[in-house]
Amino acid sequence: xxxKRYTPPLGCKKGQIDTPALLIDLDAMEFNLRAMAxxxxxxxxxxxxxxxxxxxxxxxxxxxxxxxxxITCAKLSEAEVLVASGVKDILIANQIVGSxxxxxxxxxxxxxxxxxxxxxxxxxxxxxxxxxxxxxxxxVLVEVDVGLGRCGVHTNEEALHLAGIVSTSPGLEFxxxxxxxxxAVFIVDRAERVEAVEKAMGKLVExxxxxRKADLPCEIVxxxxxxxxxxxxxxxxxxxxxxxxxxxxxxxxxQLDLPFRCALTLLATVISVPMPGRAVIDAGKKALSVExxxxxxxxxxxxxxxxxxxxxxxxxxxxxxxxxVPGQKIELLxxxxxxxxxxxxxxxxxxxxxLEAMWPIEGRGKLQ
Amino acid sequence: xxxKRYTPPLGCKKGQIDTPALLIDLDAMEFNLRAMAxxxxxxxxxxxxxxxxxxxxxxxxxxxxxxxxxITCAKLSEAEVLVASGVKDILIANQIVGSxxxxxxxxxxxxxxxxxxxxxxxxxxxxxxxxxxxxxxxxVLVEVDVGLGRCGVHTNEEALHLAGIVSTSPGLEFxxxxxxxxxAVFIVDRAERVEAVEKAMGKLVExxxxxRKADLPCEIVxxxxxxxxxxxxxxxxxxxxxxxxxxxxxxxxxQLDLPFRCALTLLATVISVPMPGRAVIDAGKKALSVExxxxxxxxxxxxxxxxxxxxxxxxxxxxxxxxxVPGQKIELLxxxxxxxxxxxxxxxxxxxxxLEAMWPIEGRGKLQ
Numbered sequence: 227x228x229x230k231r232y233t234p235p236l237g238c239k240k241g242q243i244d245t246p247a248l249l250i251d252l253d254a255m256e257f258n259l260r261a262m263a264x265x266x267x268x269x270x271x272x273x274x275x276x277x278x279x280x281x282x283x284x285x286x287x288x289x290x291x292x293x294x295x296x297i298t299c300a301k302l303s304e305a306e307v308l309v310a311s312g313v314k315d316i317l318i319a320n321q322i323v324g325s326x327x328x329x330x331x332x333x334x335x336x337x338x339x340x341x342x343x344x345x346x347x348x349x350x351x352x353x354x355x356x357x358x359x360x361x362x363x364x365x366v367l368v369e370v371d372v373g374l375g376r377c378g379v380h381t382n383e384e385a386l387h388l389a390g391i392v393s394t395s396p397g398l399e400f401x402x403x404x405x406x407x408x409x410a411v412f413i414v415d416r417a418e419r420v421e422a423v424e425k426a427m428g429k430l431v432e433x434x435x436x437x438r439k440a441d442l443p444c445e446i447v448x449x450x451x452x453x454x455x456x457x458x459x460x461x462x463x464x465x466x467x468x469x470x471x472x473x474x475x476x477x478x479x480x481q482l483d484l485p486f487r488c489a490l491t492l493l494a495t496v497i498s499v500p501m502p503g504r505a506v507i508d509a510g511k512k513a514l515s516v517e518x519x520x521x522x523x524x525x526x527x528x529x530x531x532x533x534x535x536x537x538x539x540x541x542x543x544x545x546x547x548x549x550x551v552p553g554q555k556i557e558l559l560x561x562x563x564x565x566x567x568x569x570x571x572x573x574x575x576x577x578x579x580x581l582e583a584m585w586p587i588e589g590r591g592k593l594q
Numbered sequence: 595x596x597x598k599r600y601t602p603p604l605g606c607k608k609g610q611i612d613t614p615a616l617l618i619d620l621d622a623m624e625f626n627l628r629a630m631a632x633x634x635x636x637x638x639x640x641x642x643x644x645x646x647x648x649x650x651x652x653x654x655x656x657x658x659x660x661x662x663x664x665i666t667c668a669k670l671s672e673a674e675v676l677v678a679s680g681v682k683d684i685l686i687a688n689q690i691v692g693s694x695x696x697x698x699x700x701x702x703x704x705x706x707x708x709x710x711x712x713x714x715x716x717x718x719x720x721x722x723x724x725x726x727x728x729x730x731x732x733x734v735l736v737e738v739d740v741g742l743g744r745c746g747v748h749t750n751e752e753a754l755h756l757a758g759i760v761s762t763s764p765g766l767e768f769x770x771x772x773x774x775x776x777x778a779v780f781i782v783d784r785a786e787r788v789e790a791v792e793k794a795m796g797k798l799v800e801x802x803x804x805x806r807k808a809d810l811p812c813e814i815v816x817x818x819x820x821x822x823x824x825x826x827x828x829x830x831x832x833x834x835x836x837x838x839x840x841x842x843x844x845x846x847x848x849q850l851d852l853p854f855r856c857a858l859t860l861l862a863t864v865i866s867v868p869m870p871g872r873a874v875i876d877a878g879k880k881a882l883s884v885e886x887x888x889x890x891x892x893x894x895x896x897x898x899x900x901x902x903x904x905x906x907x908x909x910x911x912x913x914x915x916x917x918x919v920p921g922q923k924i925e926l927l928x929x930x931x932x933x934x935x936x937x938x939x940x941x942x943x944x945x946x947x948x949l950e951a952m953w954p955i956e957g958r959g960k961l962q
Contacts, residue, residue, distance in 0.1 A: 228674060228677045228678060228702050228704070228705040228706075229674055229698040229699070229701035229702040230697065230701055232694050232697075232698060244692070244962050245692075245962065246961045246962065247962075278904065278905070300904070301905065306597055310596060320905070321865040321866055321920075323863055323864070323866075323876070323920055324612070324613075324863055324921055326600050326612045327612065329598065329600075330597040330598055331597070333596065333597035333598055334597040336596070337596040338596075345866055345868060346867070346920055348920065349920060371868060375872075376866075376874055376908065377865070377868055377874050377906070378866075378868060379868070380868070380869065408903070495692055496691070497688070497689040497691040497745070498689055498713050498714065498744075498745040498746075499714070500744070500745055500746060500747070500748070501748065504743075506745050508688075508691070509961070511883075511885060511933055512932075512933060512959075512961060513961050515879075516885055517879060517884055517885075535744065536646060536668070536932055536933065537668040537669065538744055538745070552689075552691055552714055552716065552717060553691055553692055553716075564880075564904055565879055565880060565904065568937070569936070569937075569961075570959065571959050590959075591880075591937065591938065591939050591958075593877075593880060593881050593905075593937075593938070594612050594613065594614065594615075
């Protein structure tokens, strides 16, 4: 170390946090945890929230305490972080392909209750061989493409065929189906969204019933995202919902009028006011993702983010309405929570404007 | 640890590296280092390459060995990484604002030769006060906006005014001007690019001469990026060029017909072939940035990346021309090297298809 490492003291005010910094409003996050828990108290489906949004074990444990039956993640290395933090029931909602990863998966299955997705025969055989070699076991869902056009089988016959292979493969337990209606989660019009979800979930539940008719159990039917949790979560036959973003939210999901509050902001500092009507902040594309549009300045009238460079944000200021000065701190609402969180190493968790905790984002960058 | 941590053995073939993984072709990177060094052997300007592209000290040291006079970076925390790795001459091409950062900067100035940019009086006074308190000193460049519309002063008079304040501020040494012609670096048409650079550098050099006329030294005139290095680097009066991307390159800079080779690829695995004509890879927006367009599949005919989800890439395959199978590995050329590298923790450095080294990307996520 060649310079003081600055750590804001717990209890300090927001303004004492150095920037750029990702802030969580704990009251808002806890509101979201409760709102989602209340929805699922009235539902036959259960919540298995997605780790990809926050990538932070302490938040996953708060979701479990609020009633979630387990955690969903996208990557094996995320599951490794979750297991190390004590999570005991994990769905990797993805295909685990290749001998290196399958071998790690078989090791990990000794330490937790693991579920993975499959959509091809060879992969099932490799999973089974590796589980037998490691002496471990894993639960398996067959993935069905419900209209997203990504992974998954397309017909009831294919789903039944793979379910049959899984159910006779040592080390594997056939547990049901996975289908993600990602094509529906961002549809703003409620009626259109309902229609898209019902079409997708109709296909998934039909495949589950087809498999049950062949006397194979189909205990889990897993689907859903933050934009569809309340439709998918009430659809007869769906047993688990994988929503992630609800816990922190962002401006894109805010368009859907969901009963969740925006709990995540980026704190940034004005580093330059080069002329009237313009300001530059110390946060760019390396601090905020842009694929869902530009983030939004909060708490100020007449101030608008107009561009993000790599490490700079350009702000337009209406001089008649307000003024910014160098050193001033402002907050922005991310447009896409998941990819923004993945750029940061730490959350600063605040309550009523005071720092209550700092949480390492342990799943950040866990790509393999 | 609950599962085997997989580290590919040095000397192994590319295919033994788990995915997603960022690969550097060392022959191509060294070619780029030599090509840039040769250009600056013939130039009065010198190269101070930008750390933001690779964020990796071992590459910075290779740039210094190839003749660079120092390293440029964007953030104080990047400078801290560089100092810890032994780099002795660092330009932070940015304003350092706020008491927390200025105090860290003053500490760091004890251990290396540091240069920062300024564009406002208050900031200069705070820098000076903090340097005096720490008993350290720093070199300062006044930033001029040469048409990018970001930070910097706009007139010769303003530049001279700030230069005068710096030169009489204890702990600060006025060393010259900084101006970044970012509006020109991606202009594909060579003649248009030359015109835009000459306009921008004309403004910068004029400001430097204006300051010299007032008997202030203006030793450094720093500017330039990979798209403009050969124009800016020959412009009379420019003394330093800050190009970064040249060392690894990407598809956007490739459009400019520069004498550099694409040295960076992302290795990914096909995890699903859900139907003929389609494949899905294990790399999405958390492994590859998209603000400069979709990355490009290399080494295959008839295969095209058509979309990136968060953790999946969707590939279109022309069935008459080729076929992909699950488990197969493919490589992609990033469209924007700097933001893609910032998503990863490690480079896998290869020569002739064999793993020669693994380098931690120590500057990744250094936002503060």
